[in-house]
Amino acid sequence: MNISIVGTGYVGLVTGVGLAEIGHHVTCIDINEEKIRKLKKGISPIYEPGIESLILKNISxxxxxxTTSFDExxxxxDTIYLAVGTPTGIDGEIDMTSFDKASNEIVDSINGPTIIVIKSTVPVGTNNSLQKMMNERAQHKVTVVSNPEFLREGRALSDLFEGDRxxxxxxxxxxxxTMERINTPFDIPMVITSPKSAELIKYASNAFLATKISFINEIANLCDLVGADIQEVSFGMGLDKxxxxxxxxxxxxxxxxxxPKDTLGLLQIAKESGMKFQLLQEVIKTNSKQQKILVKKLLTKMDTINGKKIAILGVAFKPNTxxxxxxxxxxxxxxxxxQGALVYAYDPIVEKSNKALPQNIRMVDMIEEALNQADAALIVTEWEEIKKLKAEDFKKWMKCPIIVDGRNCFDPNEMVQLGIYYQSIGRGGEKKSLVLK
Known part of the structure; x- marks a missing residue:
């Protein structure tokens, strides 16, 4: 089938490449001329393992x-996928500006019976409102379908081709x-719902997973207090189907x-419906507190970090992105x-030119450069090359081997044996074998 994808961000690009790979003819549209110029050469604007080879393969x-042209x-x-961003503000308000702009561009360009597929994450009721707008303005029959995405960054291609539903x-x-015909080659179970249920499934799924993360982090904090090991607790829990x-x-x-976006978005949807979603409020509050826990743990060891070199290993929110x-x-x-720390950060993928990076850090090209003469190191992202570090490396490179491991990457016993001060998450508090001043 002939399919258009509006938006070449994470969702739009991965979806477009996947649909092309299973045999459809796909045209991806974006107003960013530089992005489109690079994509025509097979250069992806996002880091996702394997995507550039699939782009080049399907272009060939x-x-x-x-293209940047909606008309073209x-x-x-036959089918148009809307995959533009719908960011959520601090107050939880879902910003539909890009979505509405794209919708208006589409309605003016449609020249035959068309299905519009909402791939963007949108508030409940968006399908109905878009359908109403198309009924009023489109010159041809338009049917709006909700088709939420469930792609994990770093594993988006496998999620697309091997998804759960x-x-x-x-x-x-x-x-x-038509949607069944488009998606049959994926060989993934298809679930038919009402548009409103489909819209809510996306928010509910992400909010549930966020709740699970916040819960296990609270259990980890309890483990530190009572001397239990969160890895043993998690393993025992996880065996329960x-x-x-x-x-x-x-x-x-x-x-x-x-x-973060979808938990706030769901909270706003509930609020607008007259519901106080107290559980979700606590999930968000717990996560905010958890993001500061490494600094809290560090300050239990160091009275002050003013003027101290602190190494941050990993900046991306997860590996492979x-x-x-x-x-x-x-x-x-x-x-x-x-608090006056001198922050040196290392990440194997995040580029120094990333405008979202704080200005008061120094991004370095090598792990050793970040750790060299550091007063402490915080493990934030579990990249494989970070996990492959040895206890001896910290001992050799650092001025003072104080490690706060936010991803439980290392064996506490190995750290202790080398006299390294080591704290992790939920494994019984600090691990040390000598006093460091």
Whole structure:
């Protein structure tokens, strides 16, 4: 089928590449001329393992194209996917500016019967309001379908091709058949719901996972107080099939482009519906507190960090992505800088030129450079090359081997044996074998 994708951000680009890979002809539209110019050369604007090779492959097979023109991009489309950003403000208000602008561009360019697929994460009722607008303004029949995405950054391609389910929110039988025909090659179970249910499934799924993360982090904090080991507790819990082992890894809290945005968004949806979602309020509050826990642990050892060199290992909110939106590292760096620390940060993917990085840090190219003569090191992102560090490396490079491990990457016993002060998350508090001044 001929499919257009509006928006070449994380969701739009991965979706477009995936649909091209299973045989559809896909045209991706974006108003950013520089981005489109690079995409035509196979250069991805996002870091996602494997995506550039698929872009080049499908361009060469003439199944994938990119343009800044809505008229050109939609001219032959049977189906149009809306995959533009819908950010959430601090107050939880969902910003529909880009979505509404794209919708208006689409309605003026449609030249035949069309299905519009909402891939963006949108408030409940958006499908109905967009359908009403299309009924009033479109010159041809338009059917709006909700089709939320469930892509994890760093694993988006595997999620696309090996996902758990495809949600199709529609009550139009012909549109449902078309969506089934589009997605059948993925060989993933399809679930048909009402549009409003599809819209809420996305928010509810992410909010539930965020709740699971906040819960296990609170259990980890309790483990530190009572002397239990969160890794043993999580393992024992995860064996219960009703609970499962995923998202039971204690750490510095959730971040990224989805969980923070969608928990606030769902809270706002509930508020506008007259409901106080107290559980979700506590989840958000707990996560905010957890993002500061490494600094709190560090200050139990160091009376002051003013003028001290502190190494931050990992800046991205998770491995295999360069996304630092709402990353715990940003909150940690802010806390350290406010107390006068000299922050040296290392991340294998995040570029120094990233405009979202705090200005009061020094990004370095090598782990050794970050650790060299450091007074303390905080492990924030569990990149493989960070996890491969040896206790001896910290001992050799650092001025004072104080380690606060926010991802439980290392064996406390190895650290203790070398006389390293070591704290992690939920493994019984500090681990040390000598007093460091």
């Amino acid at each position: 097979k003439e199944r994938l194209d990119f 991009g939609i001219r032959f489309a 495809i949600i199709i929110g529609s009550e139009d039988k012909e549109a449902i058949k 009703r609970i499962g082992s995923q998202f039971l890894q204690a750490g510095t809290g959730y971040g990224g482009s989805c969980f 360069d996304d630092i939106r709402e990353a715990p590292a940003l909150r940690i760096i802010e806390e350290l800088s406010n």
